[in-house]
Amino acid sequence: MEDSYAISATLKGDIDSFEILVNRYYRGLFNHLYVMVRDESLADDLAQESFIQAFKALRRYNPEYRFSTWLYRIGTNLALKSLRKQRSIRLDDIPELPDGHDPGKATIVEQTEAQVRAAIALLPLKYQTVISLFYWHDQSYDEIATTLSVPVGTIKTWLHRAKQALKHSLEESLWID
Amino acid sequence: MDRLDNLIKTSATNLTPRDDAATRVMRDIQKRRWGRLVPTSRFALPMLAFLMSGLALAGTASYAYYQSNLRPALSRAQLEQRVARQIAAARANNVGLNINEGEIPREPAGISLPSCETTTAELCMYNFGVTNGGEAIVVSEGYFADEAKMRRLAETLFAQTKQLNFASRTPIYSKKIDALNLPLLVQISQDHRQPTATEQAQLDLSTPDRPFGQWNCGSESGCDLEYNYWPGATVADWSNWELASQHVHTLILSKPTSDTPYIK
Numbered sequence: 429m430e431d432s433y434a435i436s437a438t439l440k441g442d443i444d445s446f447e448i449l450v451n452r453y454y455r456g457l458f459n460h461l462y463v464m465v466r467d468e469s470l471a472d473d474l475a476q477e478s479f480i481q482a483f484k485a486l487r488r489y490n491p492e493y494r495f496s497t498w499l500y501r502i503g504t505n506l507a508l509k510s511l512r513k514q515r516s517i518r519l520d521d522i523p524e525l526p527d528g529h530d531p532g533k534a535t536i537v538e539q540t541e542a543q544v545r546a547a548i549a550l551l552p553l554k555y556q557t558v559i560s561l562f563y564w565h566d567q568s569y570d571e572i573a574t575t576l577s578v579p580v581g582t583i584k585t586w587l588h589r590a591k592q593a594l595k596h597s598l599e600e601s602l603w604i605d
Numbered sequence: 606m607d608r609l610d611n612l613i614k615t616s617a618t619n620l621t622p623r624d625d626a627a628t629r630v631m632r633d634i635q636k637r638r639w640g641r642l643v644p645t646s647r648f649a650l651p652m653l654a655f656l657m658s659g660l661a662l663a664g665t666a667s668y669a670y671y672q673s674n675l676r677p678a679l680s681r682a683q684l685e686q687r688v689a690r691q692i693a694a695a696r697a698n699n700v701g702l703n704i705n706e707g708e709i710p711r712e713p714a715g716i717s718l719p720s721c722e723t724t725t726a727e728l729c730m731y732n733f734g735v736t737n738g739g740e741a742i743v744v745s746e747g748y749f750a751d752e753a754k755m756r757r758l759a760e761t762l763f764a765q766t767k768q769l770n771f772a773s774r775t776p777i778y779s780k781k782i783d784a785l786n787l788p789l790l791v792q793i794s795q796d797h798r799q800p801t802a803t804e805q806a807q808l809d810l811s812t813p814d815r816p817f818g819q820w821n822c823g824s825e826s827g828c829d830l831e832y833n834y835w836p837g838a839t840v841a842d843w844s845n846w847e848l849a850s851q852h853v854h855t856l857i858l859s860k861p862t863s864d865t866p867y868i869k
């Protein structure tokens with residue numbers, strides 16, 4: 429079922445249709461929010477709240493945009509609000525390897541990916557957010573600009589600076605030139 | 606795409622939500638929307654049924670006592686206070702309604718008639734929107750026992766919004782609603798401002814038979830005129846919401862304002 433059909437059906441009272449959207453986008457949104465807040469439990473709560481807010485405001489959804497763009501905007505705003513409340517920078521913001529993961533047995537690919545994730549986690553939040561949306565959630569510049577409510581030019585600048593910072597932090601270990 | 610792009614791309618965080626996320630979200634949506642706690646254990650449903658039967662018995666007894674002992678003693682002011690409390694109680698139990706400007710649907714002129722949204726034992730919850738080219742909007746939400754009547758009502762309201770402006774159409778509503786012979790709880794919402802004396806006079810539908818119109822200016826959305834009646838109803842009929850809800854329809858008539866975002 430296409431998003432537009434599920435939204436239309438939900439607005440007509442078929443709440444089960446909304447579940448299709450939840451199933452389709454929950455995991456992606458959850459991962460995007462995790463990149464922002466670095467707390468699985470909080471990301472889960474925020475993802476859940478995002479869908480609830482989307483449901484409540486569904487009549488305001490503008491079909492000119494992809495549903496996912498609108499949803500990510502809601503989620504991103506919730507994450508930013510949550511982060512503003514925290515106010516402190518946590519030392520354990522660097523992502524940990526999954527439970528049961530033995531660094532000694534990790535493949536080179538896994539180690540590289542973990543290094544990249546760690547480097548991304550050290551970037552300013554706005555750069556992390558842009559990277560998450562652009563590379564991992566396939567949003568265009570325009571869509572990211574909509575999600576974050578900033579001009580497209582700013583998004584391009586942030587992405588460029590984020591990549592420069594990553595290149596700088598990874599160039600020695602990963603021979604990125 | 607250079608090597609760094611590829612590295613970033615393949616390093617996506619890909620965690621799995623801990624349990625069935627969709628179930629939790631949908632359960633929460635149901636809970637928040639309708640205010641009902643969804644039973645989560647096998648003991649919850651029998652316990653809920655037991656409590657509900659107890660409440661029903663207590664409500665019936667209270668109503669009988671009220672009918673035989675209290676009704677003649679209530680003054681008009683007391684009756685109105687009672688109605689206000691009952692409306693509040695109805696809302697708390699999701700028989701009433703809750704709206705703000707953001708929930709007014711942006712739809713082309715016409716009527717959206719949905720299917721049954723959720724059910725109680727006997728009634729069906731409907732939402733429908735009636736718009737008039739973005740100028741006059743009626744949003745209704747309520748419990749209807751009879752879908753055909755709901756459709757007739759929606760069509761009637763739509764016909765009126767096509768011809769009339771907000772201020773002048775209200776008396777027509779009253780007549781049409783009477784003609785439909787439908788039990789109703791009507792809430793007319795004036796967003797963001799106090800009503801003028803003229804509007805109050807125009808919108809106050811109170812008559813000796815239907816004495817319950819009252820302005821409520823405490824909500825975030827501005828002032829509402831709450832008004833309820835059904836043909837032949839008395840205030841006493843509202844003393845037991847369980848009884849009343851078998852007859853009542855709930856409507857919101859809302860006037861969008863110039864600062865409503867989608868009104869150009």
